[in-house]
Amino acid sequence: MNASTLNDVAILIPAYNGQRELERTLASFSEDGPVRVLIVDDGSTPPIVAPSIRGLDIEILRMPVNGGIERALQAGIDALAERGVRYAARIDTGDLATPQRLAKQRACLEAYPRMAALGMWTHVVSTEGAPLFDLKPPADVATIRRVMLMRSCFTHPSLMLRVAAVREAGNYRAQYRAAEDLDLLLRLMERHDCANLPEFGLYYELNESGISATKRRTQVLSTLRLQLRYFRAGNLPDWIGVAKSLAHLVLPYRALRGLKARLLP
Structure with missing residues (x-):
C-alpha cells in the first residue's frame, strides 16, 4: 500500500487520564503508512502527554474542563473537519486494534460513497487481556436497518466515520447521555448506509469502571428514549428491543453480562 493512502484518515481517541493505557492502545495500530492521531484530552490531571510512537503523527486537543x-x-470531529480529514477512526483507551484495520475500512468507505460509518467485529477481553466472548453483529445494511433497535449492531470503538456525514447529521451530542454512538448512528442512517466488515478489527476491553458499567442506568434510559423515537410498530425487532431495554432496567449488570457471554456466538 502506498504510504500516502491514509493521509485523509485520523484516529480519534478521547482520553481522561490513563496515560499508560492510552499509549498501549495507540501502539497497537499497525499500518503500512503513517497515521494521524487526534487525542481529545477531556480535562485530565495531569494533562495527557503525546507519546512518541513510530508511524503515528499525534496531536492533542485539550478541553478546558472534563465535559x-x-x-x-464533538470537538474532535469539528477539529478533524477543520484539518481536512475525511475519515475518523474511533477507538477508546484500553482497546487494541488489529493489523491493517484502518486500511481495510478506508478502502471499503472509498468503494461505497453512500456509507457513512463502518464497524468491524470485536474480540471482547478482560482488563488482563483474557478472551471473554466475541461480538459478530450483522454486516449488511438491510439487516442492520431491520434490527438496529433490537441489538447493538456496532462496537463504537471499531467505527470509521465519514467526517462530513457526521457533521451533516449534527455531530455527536449530549442529548442522549452514554448512548451518543447509537444517537449518531440512527441519525446517520436517515440519509446514509452503515455497515460492518465481517472480520475482527478490535480487542475491546471490558472494564467494570467503564461507561457501560458505571452509567448503565443512564445508558439504558437514553437507549430506550431513542428506541421510542425511532420505533416502527410493524417491525417485530423494535418491540423486542424495547422489551430488552426494560429488562436491563431491572436486572443486575453482572447477570446481564453473564447471559450475553453465554448467548453470543
Missing part, C-alpha cells in the same frame, strides 16, 4: 465523552467527540 464528558459526548462533548469531547
Whole structure:
C-alpha cells in the first residue's frame, strides 16, 4: 500500500487520564503508512502527554474542563473537519486494534460513497487481556436497518466515520447521555448506509469502571428514549428491543453480562 493512502484518515481517541493505557492502545495500530492521531484530552490531571510512537503523527486537543465523552467527540470531529480529514477512526483507551484495520475500512468507505460509518467485529477481553466472548453483529445494511433497535449492531470503538456525514447529521451530542454512538448512528442512517466488515478489527476491553458499567442506568434510559423515537410498530425487532431495554432496567449488570457471554456466538 502506498504510504500516502491514509493521509485523509485520523484516529480519534478521547482520553481522561490513563496515560499508560492510552499509549498501549495507540501502539497497537499497525499500518503500512503513517497515521494521524487526534487525542481529545477531556480535562485530565495531569494533562495527557503525546507519546512518541513510530508511524503515528499525534496531536492533542485539550478541553478546558472534563465535559464528558459526548462533548469531547464533538470537538474532535469539528477539529478533524477543520484539518481536512475525511475519515475518523474511533477507538477508546484500553482497546487494541488489529493489523491493517484502518486500511481495510478506508478502502471499503472509498468503494461505497453512500456509507457513512463502518464497524468491524470485536474480540471482547478482560482488563488482563483474557478472551471473554466475541461480538459478530450483522454486516449488511438491510439487516442492520431491520434490527438496529433490537441489538447493538456496532462496537463504537471499531467505527470509521465519514467526517462530513457526521457533521451533516449534527455531530455527536449530549442529548442522549452514554448512548451518543447509537444517537449518531440512527441519525446517520436517515440519509446514509452503515455497515460492518465481517472480520475482527478490535480487542475491546471490558472494564467494570467503564461507561457501560458505571452509567448503565443512564445508558439504558437514553437507549430506550431513542428506541421510542425511532420505533416502527410493524417491525417485530423494535418491540423486542424495547422489551430488552426494560429488562436491563431491572436486572443486575453482572447477570446481564453473564447471559450475553453465554448467548453470543
